[in-house]
Amino acid sequence: MLGTGQPPDRPADVVIIGAGASGSVAAAALTGAGFRVVCLEQGEWSDTADYMSAEPEAELAWHEKWNPNQNIRRNPADYPVTGDADIHPTMYNGVGGGLVQWAAMWQNLLPSDFRVRTLDGVADDWPIGWNDLAPFYDRAARDMSVSGLSGDPAFPELAYPNPPMPIGRSGMAAARGMDRLGWHWWPGVNAIASRPHNNLNACQRRGTCIIGCPENAKANGALTHWPGALEGGARLITGARVREIALDRQGRARGAVYIDRNGAEHLQEAGVVILAANGAGSARLLLMSTSPQFPDGLANSSGLVGRRLMQHPYRTVMVVMEEELDSWEGPWGQRIYSLEFAETRPEHDFVRGAKLHVCPHGGPMFAVYDHHNAHRDAGFDGLWGAEFHRAADTVFGHAFTWGVQAEDLPEESNRIILDPEVTDSDGLPAVRAEYRVSENSRRMLDFNAARAVEAAEAAGAVETSVSSIWPTGISHILGTTRMGDDSSSSVVDRWCRAHDVPNLYIVDGGVFVTAGSANPTATIMANTLRVVERMIEQRRHQESAV
Amino acid sequence: MNSSVSEKRRRVLAGLADALIAEGSGKPSASAAGVPGELLDRCLEAVPSLRSPLMAILDEAEGRDPDEFARELYARRPEDFTVLSTSVMGAYYLSPEVRKLIGYPGQAANPLSLAAAPEYLENGMLERVYERHPGYREQQGRERQPSPT
Known part of the structure; x- marks a missing residue:
């Protein structure tokens, strides 16, 4: 239990559920405006001593202790995610949330992403547009010590507080291919400090971003937002697993019921409840919060809680070059990205598009894995024994990865539900994911993977290998509590307040109407800032039960 | 050395490990590199879920031809x-x-x-991106922002 400032039982002005990307932004902003804030986080703090990133065993950390899949990692704070989904949702539960293990790619949505119905006749427009988020994008980038180069013509003007990270030999190799083909590319924008900035140290390029940054150079709400929020009086209770949103007789939220690590239940009362538990966790909690007034789950009169799950189907292209690339060198965030094929084009057999980005390739174990996967036909004799070293000799140090990140469109059949049998360690239902990759997404991935191969060949690649669709998600869990102006077709309004509950807000990626092809954290944090500042401005008009 | 892995199992592992990683290309075999010893202990400490199934495999492989056993597992x-x-x-x-x-x-x-200024700014590569890009799409047409360079 951390933080001080108020006795445990005192009702808060706001209780925030989840201390990750959106929860940390909300806590910092509300505390700064004088609100009494309590945050309930089921996980714990992690620090550099917990990471294996600076150890020789760093590559092995991926296999279990810092595996991105919570079902493999099995931290006590994790809850199981079940189901035979085409893509299995993943997350990290703890202070900082998914930012503890993210690659820190900082990517704003495109202006067109907010208007896909108007422009392309598919899915739905957002109730807000680029201009509503633009100032918050810039502020979120400052708060997250983002390093990037302004001026990308694919966007309106953007500002970043730090110079871009060097794109390295692999970024230059990939960029040469794009240059020869005349395609869009831009130096990668990452929430990694290229120089000391705010609470962050300068990146040391260990390349271990995804198993935890031991240098405190990668932005993470635990470093960027929570220190100020706690200093301002916010109270962050870790090990607090929320099982229900409590209501008053009028159907207003009056707080959250949580279970501590000793198994004791508590009610944290608050005037306003903010859900910031990611697109799976917030939907799960709403579905668990049934009552006579809300028999199908809280805020679910539309029937859309948990539905429209989007995850950015993902494939990779391993690119092997003749030249030495120092492939293990960090950061793991994007070296360069391309939005050449991010928009709908009439000549395509799919709508919308994908983002391409270049990542490093990692150490020798990753080289062997990718090499052996690409050459399965060679059999035991071609891969092991005396031939084993061929993988290290040809791939290790000479490869980079093109990531192909597709915009999947919302479909109501793709959803999060409560597992009827499996529970977490507190006996609460696990999340079950039902998710199929659409034909549109498959075509989009096929096309864009082929373009990545084309770009690699233009760069002079000696070998390329395309992965299948990753069965494990990239922790982008979007759309399950979408925003909209019509209460019959959305869960929250444009200010992310539940249509059905006047003092319940949701600020994580669940509110996305569509996914775009961008990594979602920049938008999640910018939108949270937008919503919370409006909440602060409207505080006198906020209905509450406490 | 971690006593939970017996010397017998380490000997079995040495044979299997060399079936997977033989000497070649100027690199030592797995056993010559020390895989069955302290390195194995460190690996199992880093990935604890390997321990139990690996021990079962080593017990099963005892007395078998290592190369043949490794091929059988692979297939x-x-x-x-x-x-x-x-x-x-x-x-x-x-x-x-x-x-x-x-x-x-x-x-x-x-x-x-x-x-140092990034190479892509010095050699004109990024300027070419700006020059050829049609601009972002917001309405039905395209918009442009000023060049960064």
């Missing part, structure tokens, strides 16, 4: 082969000697320098 029991190969490879690449031979410094700190 018929891919999950067990993954346990074995991850353990062997994970331990192998912890060897300082092997790392030196393949030129891998590990995920070491390597401070960056921002002093």
Whole structure:
């Protein structure tokens, strides 16, 4: 239990559920405006001593202790995610949330992403547009010590507080291919400090971003937002697993019921409840919060809680070059990205598009894995024994990865539900994911993977290998509590307040109407800032039960 | 050395490990690199879930021809082969000697320098991106922002 400032039982002005990307932004902003804030986080703090990133065993950390899949990692704070989904949702539960293990790619949505119905006749427009988020994008980038180069013509003007990270030999190799083909590319924008900035140290390029940054150079709400929020009086209770949103007789939220690590239940009362538990966790909690007034789950009169799950189907292209690339060198965030094929084009057999980005390739174990996967036909004799070293000799140090990140469109059949049998360690239902990759997404991935191969060949690649669709998600869990102006077709309004509950807000990626092809954290944090500042401005008009 | 792995099992592992990673290309075999010893212990400490299935595999392999047994796992029991190969490879690449031979410094700190202008700004590559891009799409047409360069 951390933080001080108020006795445990005192009702808060706001209780925030989840201390990750959106929860940390909300806590910092509300505390700064004088609100009494309590945050309930089921996980714990992690620090550099917990990471294996600076150890020789760093590559092995991926296999279990810092595996991105919570079902493999099995931290006590994790809850199981079940189901035979085409893509299995993943997350990290703890202070900082998914930012503890993210690659820190900082990517704003495109202006067109907010208007896909108007422009392309598919899915739905957002109730807000680029201009509503633009100032918050810039502020979120400052708060997250983002390093990037302004001026990308694919966007309106953007500002970043730090110079871009060097794109390295692999970024230059990939960029040469794009240059020869005349395609869009831009130096990668990452929430990694290229120089000391705010609470962050300068990146040391260990390349271990995804198993935890031991240098405190990668932005993470635990470093960027929570220190100020706690200093301002916010109270962050870790090990607090929320099982229900409590209501008053009028159907207003009056707080959250949580279970501590000793198994004791508590009610944290608050005037306003903010859900910031990611697109799976917030939907799960709403579905668990049934009552006579809300028999199908809280805020679910539309029937859309948990539905429209989007995850950015993902494939990779391993690119092997003749030249030495120092492939293990960090950061793991994007070296360069391309939005050449991010928009709908009439000549395509799919709508919308994908983002391409270049990542490093990692150490020798990753080289062997990718090499052996690409050459399965060679059999035991071609891969092991005396031939084993061929993988290290040809791939290790000479490869980079093109990531192909597709915009999947919302479909109501793709959803999060409560597992009827499996529970977490507190006996609460696990999340079950039902998710199929659409034909549109498959075509989009096929096309864009082929373009990545084309770009690699233009760069002079000696070998390329395309992965299948990753069965494990990239922790982008979007759309399950979408925003909209019509209460019959959305869960929250444009200010992310539940249509059905006047003092319940949701600020994580669940509110996305569509996914775009961008990594979602920049938008999640910018939108949270937008919503919370409006909440602060409207505080006198906020209905509450406490 | 971790006593929970018996010497007998380590001997069995040495044979299997060399079936997977033989000497070649100027690199030592797995056993010569020390895989069955302390390196295995470090690998199992880093990935604890390998321990139990690996011990079962080693017990089963005792008395069998290592090469033949490894091929059998590869062909018929891919999950067990993954346990074995991850353990062997994970331990192998912890060897300082092997790392030196393949030129891998590990995920070491390597401070960056921002002093020099990026090559892509100096050689005109990025300016060409700006010049050829149609601009972002917001309405039905395209919009443009000023050039960064």
